[in-house]
Amino acid sequence: MTTATDQQQHLAGPLSAAVAQLCVRLQSQVSARTAAGFREVLRRLSAPLQVAVAGRIKSGKSTLVNALIGRRVAPTDVGECTRLVTRFQYGTVDRVEVIFKDGRKQVLPFDATGMIPATLGLDFEQVSHIEAYLTNAVLRDLTVIDTPGLGSLDAASVARTEQLLGAAKPDEDEEESNDLDDTSRNAVAGAEAVLYVVTQGVRADDQQALAAFTAATASREAGPVNAIAVLNKADTIAPESVAGSDGDVWKAASLLAEKQAVSLKPRVADVLPVIGLLAETAESGGFTSADADALKQLAQLDDVTWEMMLVSADIFTTWECDVPSGTRLRLLEKLDLYGIGQAVEALRQDPDLTAGALRRKLLDASGLATVRARLDAVFRARADGIKAAAGLASVTALAQASGDLGERQRVHDAIEVLLAKPEAHALRLLEALTLVTSGAVAMPEDLAEEVLRVGGSADVGEQLGMQGRPQHELVAYALERAGWWRSFASFGATPAQSRVAHVVHRAYFLIWQQLRGNQG
Template sequence: MARLCEQVSPLLDDAGREAAAAVRAGLAEPLRLAVVGRVKAGKSTLVNALVGRRIAPTAAGECTRVVTWYRYGAPERAELHLRDGTRQELPLVDGRLPESLGVPDADVARIVVHLQAGALREHTVIDTPGLATLTAANEAATREAVLGAGDPAAGSSDAGQADAVLFVFREAERQDEVEFLRQFRAATGELAASAVNAVGVLSQADLFDGAGMDPFDAAEGQAARLAAARVADVSAVVAVSGLLAETARTGRIREQDARVLAAAADVPEQRLRLRHRMPLPDGVDQAALERLYPVLGNYGVHRGRERAGAGAHRLVGWLESVSGMARVEELLRRSLLSRAHALKAMRALTVLTRSAQRAGAEAALALIEEARLDPALHPVRELRALRLLVAEAPASPLRAALEQVSADTTDTARLGLPHEATPDEIAGAARQRAAAAQSQSAFALMPAEVEAGRVLARSYQLIARRARP
């Protein structure tokens, strides 16, 4: 891809050259993950939990107004990238982004925050303003910055910034989520979220109305239904409480807090709910307890009381495990980080192709077409085939094999062979699979399966060739 960027760049116009340079620079960076969803879905809270810092502002009202990147870097700092191309330092306030940026929001293309947070070595996280928000400008900015639906005529070289998407769905909106995804897809076109580059979470699981059930169990059931209904848009959906994870991971619970909770352990839950009308029993520090509600939510306060007796450490451990955040990270690893190289190349190819088309650069398009056939870019073909297959024939037997070969792993793992398999064994198994995939392709009825079989056969041939050049 890097070589292709260099070859194509001189054949493009100014905006295209800029886009090619940006794409080239991005190849060496961690995967860029955009966190997308409706206003107040809990995106920024989740970002804080992912990063392990309370850096992004969160609030009950519409809060994130500017697309904000969190990337690994030292010294820790925040910068405004203004639309006129200049940059300005943005001082942090108590380690958090300030409420006011000092310039009109509309002048800011994005905020870039550099942090030395371990999680950011693996992926850059892009927090976005909520879609379907009060202000149309927010929504346009998000679409533009996330997946390149920006208007190229308006000089948007920002197009297509994210390699992968984390959708944040919220219980209250669940009726609308299908429509939301449809609109999102329409707005983002070829770079749209799909089963290969997007995963979902059902947020605020602690608030779920489980009708007597544990809210997390109820949320998990709903998450599974959402995933089944949207197989083409996200590879999976898991339930999570961003708030509990953020609280657990950012040192917000001290010994003193655990003592306050433990002191209220025997107060009936009903009584706690009525605390504004009826004072709590002696021995409960009502003011201190009140301060814990925004930090832990009703669920965390009420269910946390019984764990608090064993101290803050145990309480925090419980918050972390009940939050579901570890499962979100596992999903990110399994579905997105495991194919980071191909996802980055896929976005890069799309951006280059668009730039070449816009500039009417036939020679550049020819180079890109040639590159698509290069074995080095075969992983991109695998992802495209997988995307199509999941959208059109999700139950196809070819799917699992295609998922397996398209992961960033070793050829033995791709074939499911033991680690110590010899080159001859690898080549032999790969040739056999190639022949099988070819015949599956020949007998398939759905176009998506025909293509999947073809791509898979080629994947196995390439593995065979790598083992025995």
């Protein structure tokens, strides 16, 4: 039997703990089915944050997953496994399991290169999803879920992702959840946060794919609190197609990413350019000293020849040159033309670069560091709030799925009591933020931005939009905005806006109280 204290050791913070307590307390007051659902919520609350990597077919999702984990383990490009959901979670021993739709499991050996095999040699139709347990430290506080690509017309993929994410059972000790039926499982399944992968050019399709993903992962809204986006394959962007890029690929990618951020708003706060392939090669040990040697040889070619070879992949591999064309093909697969160009450029500036230093340069060129930093800032730092909000959403969904009105009311009341506590205010603010950014509650644009600012950060200066200003200005501004939102709540606002306004008022009030406390 799992107790509240067992769970608390692994909970992300006080908000998750409060939701866990609620689940434990309600256990005895609800039907066996709902109670089973609550146990599942409890288990998920104490597991690492679940981040799904989502996007269109062949946008580079699996490549990015490998880069993030720091190991080339997810099959990319072809094979049936790219059509399956794979959950990468922390384990003390590397192990891969196929989970069948009927609940059976089968251990899957890694292939000769240490990857999950691209084809299973099993009845594909019977397979639910794949669970990969890896010793990689990144996974200690982040479970990464690789998803099949969603195309705009690909209803089958959408249905499959829905089914698979819904059926996903997070870990080994599931004796307790065996009595969980599909409805309940769907109510608690689904990712808690999303990393959207988009690429150049297909914006309308990306939009549709993202909408499809949100639909597939059930009711949980993705918003700037729990979603970030990357513009992947930044290396393949033709700079001449982007005004103002000055012929620079990375600058073109950054400009394009800014544009896409506008079209994806408010689903995500911003879009970061990245070169998943370079990141994967640099992070997963794929870049070898033999590769570095080949690049050094290429760096000695004369300018005219080199420029010629960089024109296209075909010319690069077929042009007459001392580096064997098989070696060139390998470089292309690992770095693509842009990465090769970057490496040779670096070597021309400093011919003595070691293989390690060159790998470092490639990693820098990939943009992965910024993505990691943002993942930390957005996901890890807010894991408690994100998990607690997802947990509460599941509890609500479970109660709603129950036919028992009395039970529904008891759960509803308990949630109200929880949310009324001062320490749960952060949850209310997250909820308000999601309501506004998802468009469920319409707000004038300037007010919506203010809600996003106040709810989107844990740093007071950022919340007030006044970083670096003197304390007395912050205090005065917090008080002024607290007053403004209170009167907006009482006059001017629609009932839905009013509920949001009360929460924002309280947020400013708490900021004001905290700032005054600091003043001593």
